[in-house]
Amino acid sequence: MTHLLEVQDLVVKFGLRSGDLTALNGINFTLNPGERMGLVGESGAGKSVAGFSIINLISRPGFIASGRVLFEGEEISAYPLEQMRGIRGNRISMIFQDPMMTLNPVLTIGTQMVETIQAHNQVSAAHAREIALEKLQKVYISSPGKRLGQYPHELSGGMRQRVVIAISLLTNPSLIIADEPTTALDVTIQAEVMALLLELCKHEHMGLILITHDLGVVSQVTEKIAVMYAGRIVEQGPTTDIVTNPRHPYTKGLIQALPQGGSGRGRLHQIPGMMPNLTSIPPGCAFHPRCEQAMDICRRETPRLFGDAEHSGLVACHLYSQSR
Amino acid sequence: MRLWKQFRGSYFLYSFLHDPVAMGSFIILTLLTLSAFGAPVIAPHDPYDTTTINIMDSEIPPMWMENGDQNFSLGTDAQGRDMLSTMLYGMRISLIIGVGATFLQAVIGIVLGLIAGYKGGKIDNFLMRMADVQLSFSTLMVAIFLSAIFQAIFGVAAFESMAVPFLVLVIGIAEWPQYARTVRASVLAEKKKEYVEAARVMGLPANRIMWRHILPNTMSPILVLSTVQVAHAIMSEAALSFLGLGMPITKPSLGSLINSGFDYIFSGSWWITMFPGFLLVLLILVINLLGDWVQDVLNPKLYKG
Amino acid sequence: MTDSKSLVRISNVVKHFDISGGFLDRISFSGGMPALTTTTVKAINDVSLDIAQGEILSVVGESGCGKSTLGRTVLGLYPPTSGEIAFRGQRIDNLSPKEMLPYRRKMQMVFQDPYASLNPRMTVRQILEEPTHFHFPELSGSQVQDKVAEVMRQVGVDPAWAGRFPHEFSGGQRQRISIARALMVDPEFIVADEPISALDVSIQAQILNLIMDCQERFGLTYMFITHDLSVVEHISTRVAVMYLGTLCELADKKSLYGDPQHPYSRALLSAIPKLGAKGFAHIRLKGEVPTPIHLPTGCVFHTRCPFVEERCRREIPKLLTRPNGSQAACHALEEGQI
Numbered sequence: 013m014t015h016l017l018e019v020q021d022l023v024v025k026f027g028l029r030s031g032d033l034t035a036l037n038g039i040n041f042t043l044n045p046g047e048r049m050g051l052v053g054e055s056g057a058g059k060s061v062a063g064f065s066i067i068n069l070i071s072r073p074g075f076i077a078s079g080r081v082l083f084e085g086e087e088i089s090a091y092p093l094e095q096m097r098g099i100r101g102n103r104i105s106m107i108f109q110d111p112m113m114t115l116n117p118v119l120t121i122g123t124q125m126v127e128t129i130q131a132h133n134q135v136s137a138a139h140a141r142e143i144a145l146e147k148l149q150k151v152y153i154s155s156p157g158k159r160l161g162q163y164p165h166e167l168s169g170g171m172r173q174r175v176v177i178a179i180s181l182l183t184n185p186s187l188i189i190a191d192e193p194t195t196a197l198d199v200t201i202q203a204e205v206m207a208l209l210l211e212l213c214k215h216e217h218m219g220l221i222l223i224t225h226d227l228g229v230v231s232q233v234t235e236k237i238a239v240m241y242a243g244r245i246v247e248q249g250p251t252t253d254i255v256t257n258p259r260h261p262y263t264k265g266l267i268q269a270l271p272q273g274g275s276g277r278g279r280l281h282q283i284p285g286m287m288p289n290l291t292s293i294p295p296g297c298a299f300h301p302r303c304e305q306a307m308d309i310c311r312r313e314t315p316r317l318f319g320d321a322e323h324s325g326l327v328a329c330h331l332y333s334q335s336r
Numbered sequence: 337m338r339l340w341k342q343f344r345g346s347y348f349l350y351s352f353l354h355d356p357v358a359m360g361s362f363i364i365l366t367l368l369t370l371s372a373f374g375a376p377v378i379a380p381h382d383p384y385d386t387t388t389i390n391i392m393d394s395e396i397p398p399m400w401m402e403n404g405d406q407n408f409s410l411g412t413d414a415q416g417r418d419m420l421s422t423m424l425y426g427m428r429i430s431l432i433i434g435v436g437a438t439f440l441q442a443v444i445g446i447v448l449g450l451i452a453g454y455k456g457g458k459i460d461n462f463l464m465r466m467a468d469v470q471l472s473f474s475t476l477m478v479a480i481f482l483s484a485i486f487q488a489i490f491g492v493a494a495f496e497s498m499a500v501p502f503l504v505l506v507i508g509i510a511e512w513p514q515y516a517r518t519v520r521a522s523v524l525a526e527k528k529k530e531y532v533e534a535a536r537v538m539g540l541p542a543n544r545i546m547w548r549h550i551l552p553n554t555m556s557p558i559l560v561l562s563t564v565q566v567a568h569a570i571m572s573e574a575a576l577s578f579l580g581l582g583m584p585i586t587k588p589s590l591g592s593l594i595n596s597g598f599d600y601i602f603s604g605s606w607w608i609t610m611f612p613g614f615l616l617v618l619l620i621l622v623i624n625l626l627g628d629w630v631q632d633v634l635n636p637k638l639y640k641g
Numbered sequence: 642m643t644d645s646k647s648l649v650r651i652s653n654v655v656k657h658f659d660i661s662g663g664f665l666d667r668i669s670f671s672g673g674m675p676a677l678t679t680t681t682v683k684a685i686n687d688v689s690l691d692i693a694q695g696e697i698l699s700v701v702g703e704s705g706c707g708k709s710t711l712g713r714t715v716l717g718l719y720p721p722t723s724g725e726i727a728f729r730g731q732r733i734d735n736l737s738p739k740e741m742l743p744y745r746r747k748m749q750m751v752f753q754d755p756y757a758s759l760n761p762r763m764t765v766r767q768i769l770e771e772p773t774h775f776h777f778p779e780l781s782g783s784q785v786q787d788k789v790a791e792v793m794r795q796v797g798v799d800p801a802w803a804g805r806f807p808h809e810f811s812g813g814q815r816q817r818i819s820i821a822r823a824l825m826v827d828p829e830f831i832v833a834d835e836p837i838s839a840l841d842v843s844i845q846a847q848i849l850n851l852i853m854d855c856q857e858r859f860g861l862t863y864m865f866i867t868h869d870l871s872v873v874e875h876i877s878t879r880v881a882v883m884y885l886g887t888l889c890e891l892a893d894k895k896s897l898y899g900d901p902q903h904p905y906s907r908a909l910l911s912a913i914p915k916l917g918a919k920g921f922a923h924i925r926l927k928g929e930v931p932t933p934i935h936l937p938t939g940c941v942f943h944t945r946c947p948f949v950e951e952r953c954r955r956e957i958p959k960l961l962t963r964p965n966g967s968q969a970a971c972h973a974l975e976e977g978q979i
Contacts, residue, residue, distance in 0.1 A: 029350070054841040154928075168929050169704075198703035199868060200926060203912035207921035225842055228871075228914025232921060255917050269846035271875035272916060279853065280875065282846040286811055530758035534822065537716050538772045539745030541738070552762035 014085045016187060016219045017043040017066070022079035022089075024058075024065050026290075027072075033290045035061045035074065037243040040317070045186065048213055048220040050230035050251065052266075053240035056287045059223045062240070063189045066221070067100050084186065102132045105180035109192040111172035114179065115164040121175055122160030125182060132183050147178040151208060170201035177209060187219040194229065206233055227267060231255045239263050242288055242298035245317060249325015259327045261303045297330065305331060351633050358629035361622040368619055372428040379421035380409070384587065389416045395605045411607045413593070414600060415585075422588060423612055427619065429589040433503050434570035438562055440508025441569075445515020446551070446558065452516065453523025454546045464520070467513035475510040475572050476579075482506055483581050496584040503582055507569050518561050522554035556634040563627030567620045574616055590616045647730075648830055648862050649692040649715060649748075654724035656685040656707070656714050656886075682933050684710040686886040686941070687724075689960070692830075697856065697863040699873040701909070702883035705933055708866045711883070712832040715864065716748055717741060728830070746776045749823035753835035755815035759807040765818055766803040769793070769825055776826045788825065795858075796821045796851060813844035820851060824859070832864045837872065849876065870913045874898050882906045885933055885941040888960060892967030902969040904946050904979070940972065948973040 024036035081089040125144035148156035194202040238248035268281035393416035410419035576582035577591030597608025752758035790800035943953040
């Protein structure tokens with residue numbers, strides 16, 4: 013079976029006046045059809061860059077320096093712009109954090125949906141409208157007919173995000189990339205929208221890459237997780253394993269820093285320091301200055317992602333390679 | 337010292353050094369300003385000293401043409417004054433009036449804009465309506481009106497000696513609404529920010545918040561506006577002088593020089609109008625180009641903190 | 642009843658904002674006749690709360706519930722439309738700016754946005770010295786400088802960086818500086834409006850620990866405004882749940898998380914993403930959040946409540962004490978139906 017998505021050694025750099033900055037330093041992962049994956053990390057880790065570069069949406073000064081992205085067997089990272097247009101919004105859809113990045117404030121919902129459909133399919137406007145209505149119903153929007161005539165500002169934040177999800181479904185894509193889709197929403201609305209996304213992915217057999225910093229949401233929605241730090245994947249594996257039994261010190265620290273992470277009363281466990289600026293990534297393992305268990309080798313050698321027979325996941329940490 | 341270091345490493349300086357138009361304009365503007373204010377030193381003749389002016393020297397063409405004179409490199413005007421010297425002194429007057437009027441507008445406009453923006457309500461309404469009224473009077477109309485009255489009351493001679501402050505006043509008062517509106521818009525945006533709320537929670541008085549906290553954060557739009565307004569003020573003064581309402585012929589600015597030479601274009605002495613004309617265009621052009629660059633550099637959307 | 646331990650008392654506070662606009666904006670046509678309409682945002686609708694000395698009272702709710710407005714009204718940034726705010730028994734909402742000055746020292750605020758809450762044109766030293774000079778004019782220049790260095794150390798920012806500008810610091814450090822600014826005047830009460838929402842997860846833990854340390858060290862009382870319920874569970878003494886400007890439930894932490902009473906609290910708590918859970922088992926609420934401009938009649942929650950009945954549409958429920966000690970405003974609860 014061909015993987016739905018294969019990212020091989022992807023390196024993305026930003027060309028600034030002071031030199032090239034490496035935002036993504038060789039990431040690898042695969043996704044099977046209908047599989048849901050979470051890309052987790054804090055700001056500056058490179059997870060959004062990863063999401064954008066899959067569909068080659070990185071604009072100058074960013075560029076893909078090396079590596080490949082294979083979608084349904086085709087190397088889309090090498091596609092010219094015209095061909096890429098046939099993939100984006102068509103077979104791979106993207107959902108952004110701010111619905112207003114997708115929705116044009118001066119066009120009605122209906123206009124935008126019909127436009128999207130007709131951009132990828134030769135159908136009449138009336139037929140396109142029917143498809144739009146059907147998708148709005150799929151996302152449980154009340155009175156969909158009325159909504160088609162409304163403008164984005166007339167809808168609430170949660171509804172807008174649902175419309176964005178509906179738009180992403182219009183072309184029956186095989187993969188959805190969602191970049192922090194519910195971070196800006198209230199807790200109850202977030203639960204609704206994420207539950208909806210989960211249901212749709214299962215029902216329509218779509219793959220999902222969920223980019224977020226929220227470990228709670230990721231654990232409820234995804235089947236596997238990749239944890240990113242300073243442009244690299246430091247741990248990846250099945251969601252349940254990673255959440256209940258994290259191995260990499262950063263993942264452990266993240267989970268323990270959560271108020272529900274089990275520190276009980278009193279002080280929260282905190283990871284000292286901050287994620288390094290991309291201009292000054294420490295040598296060796298990028299996490300070593302903040303790691304309580306750093307060893308001498310961590311300062312010199314960058315650990316590679318590897319797995320062993322006991323665990324189904326991979327981890328990039330000398331603690332585990334030592335014990336081999 | 338820190339400030340200098342900050343400046344050296346800043347995007348502002350970097351962008352400047354990499355933008356040939358900006359650097360070129362800045363160099364030209366500096367040269368023009370230095371020559372204008374160094375006029376008493378570098379000008380070959382003194383156009384205000386009537387004893388050195390000989391009517392027999394009038395309308396001599398520039399030195400590279402036939403009938404030209406080495407003494408008068410760009411020729412002379414209808415009264416026998418050396419073009420080059422008169423242009424240098426004239427540019428000095430244009431710059432003084434341009435910068436002076438802009439300064440006056442800025443002071444009035446910033447104060448009123450700050451108060452209107454911060455206080456809001458009736459005060460805001462009142463000040464903005466006053467600004468609207470001011471804007472509906474064109475600068476030229478006001479200048480014509482006021483200068484006619486002035487000359488009627490005090491006589492032409494008094495007008496001539498007071499011409500520079502008079503023009504600074506007229507142009508300054510005519511254009512304060514530009515500053516007021518810009519500053520008010522900035523203040524309205526800054527007022528919502530949390531550091532202003534923090535200052536209010538701290539109990540700081542309104543005046544202090546306006547001047548010490550908000551005003552420094554409105555400097556970017558003020559700077560951009562100022563470059564435009566200086567150019568605009570110089571143009572306004574030139575226009576007024578061209579119409580005969582500005583600088584008198586005895587103390588000419590570039591505009592009045594252009595005016596005085598106008599009648600002579602068709603009789604062949606084109607240089608009396610053309611040279612001051614070119615100089616005026618060059619001056620305004622470099623100010624505008626520099627202003628464009630400042631606007632791009634300070635545009636928060638184009639550059640990040 | 643006067644509670645002698647109550648530091649801040651909020652009594653029947655109502656705050657409405659008139660956003661009608663100018664005269665011309667308000668003209669509309671209804672039934673063929675021109676009429677003047679007024680639009681008000683009813684941000685806070687009759688809220689009463691006591692904050693005891695030394696406690697951390699968290700005010701939680703989703704966007705539009707009025708929690709931020711409540712915090713600002715308590716500090717006098719907005720005058721209440723009606724109702725009273727009292728500090729140590731002294732009414733403060735009707736004082737002149739001059740009379741308010743000594744209270745300003747005692748009541749401070751930490752804001753949500755680390756980028757907008759510090760003046761970009763002032764150095765950290767200026768930001769921290771200004772309130773000190775203002776409230777303690779008797780201190781000499783060097784005494785103030787010493788204090789600045791000491792407070793910076795307490796919040797974990799190197800005093801050597803006092804000459805830098807805010808944009809040179811990270812989000813977490815800026816938030817520490819904001820906290821330092823509040824601490825410079827030796828306050829007793831701090832309103833923290835979503836102080837960690839804009840920060841990364843690992844930094845959130847640091848700042849939260851700092852806030853708790855300061856409470857212990859300086860005996861501070863907090864009104865902690867947030868939408869993050871897991872944070873609330875960790876640090877609060879008591880929790881107030883708000884919806885559309887109304888207090889739904891007021892309970893101590895254990896009671897709220899162990900035995901939530903009000904239907905909205907129950908739905909809110911069920912929606913918290915849980916580490917290790919699979920899928921979604923949250924209580925589903927019908928409909929969308931109404932806007933505070935057109936407040937539902939009776940109980941503001943009735944349009945979305947799974948237990949709604951006729952009485953809820955007509956009558957605003959009162960805050961009543963429940964068997965477990967919590968206070969909740971719900972008719973169904975009162976009638977013993979849920």
